[in-house]
Amino acid sequence: MQEAKIGIQSGQFIYIDGEKKPLLKVGEGVEVYVNGVKVESQIFINKDDIVKIIPKIIEGKRNLNINVSQDAMEVYLEVSYEPYIEYEIEDKEPRNELLVEGKIKHKSIKKFTADEIERFLREKKIIYGIKKEEILKAVEGGKYLVAEGRRARDPEDDKIIYYFGEKHNEEDENAFRIDYFNRNTYEYVEKGSVLAEKLEGKDGMIGFDVYGRPVKPRKRSILKLLAGTGCNILDNKAFAAISGMPEVKADRICVYEVLRLNSDVDIKTGNISFDGNIEIFGSVKEGFKVKSGNKVIVHGDVLEAEVIANGDVIIKKNLISSNVMAGLNQLNNERAFEKIKEAYEILKNVLSMYSQLLSLGKIKMDKNIGQVLYLILESKYPNKMKDFDKTNEFITSNFKNEILNCWKSIYSLLLEFKDNMLKDLDKMKNILKEIEGFIEGFEVLNCPSNVYISYCQNSKIFSSNDVEILGKGCYNTDIVAKNVVKFLNEKAVLRGGRIFAQNGVFASEVGSNAGAVTVLKTTKQGIIEAKVAYQNTILQFDDISYKIENPVKNLKAYFKNGEVIVEKMKL
Template identity: 30%
Template sequence: MGEKVPDKSNEVKKKVKINFNSDKTEAYITITYQDNGEDFYKKNTQELISDDEIIRYLNEYGIKYGILQSAIDYIKNNREVNKVIIAKGQKPKPPIEDSLNILFDCDKKLDIDETKDKIDYRSINYITSVKENEILAEIIIGEDGVNGINVFSEIIPSRSKKAIEFKAGQGCKLIDNKFISTIAGRPNYNKKSVWVEPIYILNNDVNLSSGNINFPANVQVNGKVSDGMKINCGNSLFVKDGVFNSVIKANNTSKIEGNIVGSTIEVGGIDLFRQEKIDLLTDLRSRIKSILDNFEFLKKNNLIKENVSEKLMIRILVESKYKDIPKLCIKIISNSSRDYRNSEIISIIKSKLLGSSLSNINGIDDLKEIIEKIDNELLELNEEAKNTIDLTMEYGQESEIKAAGDIVITGKGLFTSHLYAKDNIKFTSKNAVCRGGHLKAGKGIFATIVGNESGVVTQLEVEKKGEIKVDIAYQNTIFIVGNRKHILDKASKNIHVYLDKDGSIVINKLLL
């Protein structure tokens, strides 16, 4: 009897196929089972493929790295095996480049609260700006890339991060990977640098489209400032085509070309505020000194009854001859609401010079102490208010204009406007006319033509050491030097007004 031939009628045929992804970091296995053309799944056959067989197939394909035991367990226990991940390598990790983390917002429109009954559309635009010594951005240090490995145990190279040299532009410094502003202005950046532009330029009108301008450095408007708009400029301002029914504030020397109509202009910022406070405190000191002088006069001439105390006499003088002291004190307190210091004189005013607090003044020594405190604060303020901040303009009409330096009018002049200059008010045109209003300067007023033939009232005022010079002035022009006043009764020319050594007002003039 011959050797028995094995029955292969039930032998299961396996077709194994392995695929890879593009970088060979994943291998997928597909297994198809057949037995003599019949559907294998109709037969309840036992285990189809073993661990060793799977490893043999993987070795044939050269797969050595990242073989997944969980996949092997799945394959040998499941009859449907279609693109199952059998091995998984590691993809290379790309480098993380150094980058900038920008800490300021780009220009944007402010959110509008639609629930409000009244929306200020003039304030909906926002200009990104920074002050000096602000952190604008920081450098985020990246990482070099990490190599990968495919299922054949082959290295997949990555790369190092790029070398980026970050630089601080104008108005910036780079310290400990932080960009810090060295000036106020408009911040900007690119991939490698951060800088601060010291000027904001608007090549258009300031109107509802542009919104109000609030910028801590220089502002240049190559148009006009339209009705109802506001500019708050932290440094110098230039306006090309005039200002109309608007509010302008600038902290440094500025120029406004064109007409200023129905507007409020303040040039000087903190210096203007200091000068206003100096004027108010000087006025208060003068009044208190006058009370002392009156008291000494009455005492010297035995005009004070023996039963009248110093306290009562001071109160009588204040309530009879110096009724405006409380109003002046209120102005000083209001002015000091913007003060950066703790003003000792404000405490004294509140405790001894306002309303019923006058009863806290016990005598002449208290008034002398108040004068001493005022002198101390004036000394400090005068030291701080040495800056000269000028405004150059062409024409003003029905406007309030102030400058902590000179106001120079280069055009046709002024009409019914109020001007205040810490130093001088100067008209430079031979045909400039100042008609109506009130001009006040600390040192001098130098005008061409003041008033008109119909006698419109125009006031020109300087401090007691100042002077007024006018080429031509008409009747009803009022000249004030210190506390002395003169009203011109006839049109005159070549006018020079000042105080002489004894404090009398001097009017040098020729009849027109």
């Protein structure tokens, strides 16, 4: 007897009886059920089994994915399709092992329309920078940039071009540094020379992201061309109003007159005092004094003498047993401002105490208001009037500006106390109100000045900014700097004396094998560094001290979490 067979004729399942059971395998495009149970892969068929074969219909799919960039400036759309397929049952000749599969009767793809895609974008709130041509391409499938915002256009910043000295280029102002000790002469300009020019920038342009939201450009950097002493501004250009040395001081372009001496400062010249720059090609001899309204440049030595400047002090050779001060104006401004604030607080307290005595009935309002105020001043602040007299002498000698005008109001009021001339308490209140306004609105001069020196010994140096030792070092010298003290020569030595710099001391070799006491002081915000430090080197951070007991190298000290941290290696 032959083996059993199964087949499909005219879409109907047939069974031909035999000995060996036929095997039915399920292929693509159909679903097969035997006795009501769906067959997933294959099954042996019996004669009495009920076999049902159903052609599949696969619904098509349209896939649309959107990707918006993080800055919302670009939208990418990815379109793909899965086709609609309708199958029919394919006839098969009877056999013992039968693969049943469908034959494609109909196949189609329903694509998106451009309108549908645009509507989809609108639903996602994407309204700006729609690319219709790219959408038409996307209809066919694939990934396309279908919307793009307009980026904000950055502004062109203002620029100031300097035609002199330290600031040749505003964009890279640190790239040019004066070599103070190798420069023989200092820049000099004639009256009428163009010193600088401002190039106006352009404002940026607003942009929009794909959601139509405005994207603002950064603000243009607007620079001002400011004129200082000896300079005029015309049509965005700075011109020298006088012949002299140009420089930028407190962001203002200045030209200072220059006094040049081709000799020493000695008995032949006498003391030198000049409102502009002073350049001395000789030395400053014993007992003489040089005072400048701006910068002092000494090509020789300063020997048992005094050099005072409102600007920088540059000494190319040696400083011996002398005093140097750079930044006198700033120091005077700070001192005067503190004196005005102190006087204001004292007068306010005196007025308050007067008012209390009045309210308690211990005094009566009469013609002797000034006398009573003066008695309160003298009892609460003994001998303070003498201090005010000294302050008056200091301010009237050094100022001809708003500081002087403010102090005049204070001192005149004090004299009215003393002479019992003040008859009206409201006058005092009005003066105090004016002083308060001055204190709130006044900006202390920020015009840091530096000292540049090769070697110093047994001297005193003050700077309103930095002190830089460029040569072999200093011995038994006291230095005070509002910013930092730096020893730039790797072989420079610092032996003996005291250094105080608010933001840090950076030395090479400190102290000596003999144990010369050397004090390096800064604030708790400052830092102290030295390549080598010997015993008896004292490090101070405000009122906290640390003493080096044995020679060390690679010293770095700072204040942190309430204690002095000292990093060092044994020498």
